Amino acid sequence: MESEQWRYDELSEEIEAMCISKAEEFRLLGYEYVTGKDIWDCISRNYVKEGRPPLHKLVNDIYSLKSGSYMNYLTIAAYRGLN
Template sequence: MESEQWNHDQHSEEIEAMCRSKAEEFRLLGYEYVTSKDIWDCISRNYDKEGLPPLHKLVNDIYSLKANSYMNYLTIAAYRGLN
């Protein structure tokens, strides 16, 4: 059985590709300036306290991110002065 722990460096290209895919999806929805880094910043904020989750949860978090959740993240970040 494969371990639940994974090396972020080992899968960084795949994660980058998933974030790029999600950013492209958002651009198709009219959010023109979304980048893969923006997607990763939005997703990874949830992992600050607990660290990186198992790979399957990370993949689910990226692909299930909704535009509304992303916009809420941007709004809160703007209020906090993070962007």
């Protein structure tokens, strides 16, 4: 049986939907200005050195992101002048 190779281009809409879903979760917790792009920027910073992760790791990273980790990312980005 041949394993199916997922391409990130084909999954970009699904990945974007996951990030939007996570941003909506954060908005329910009171973080009003979080967007899907913000979630992606936070998650994808980990892939700069290691390259594209397996799909299961990417999905896990998005859905397991905690608000505290996101706030740490924003704080460090602000100190570095990235935001």
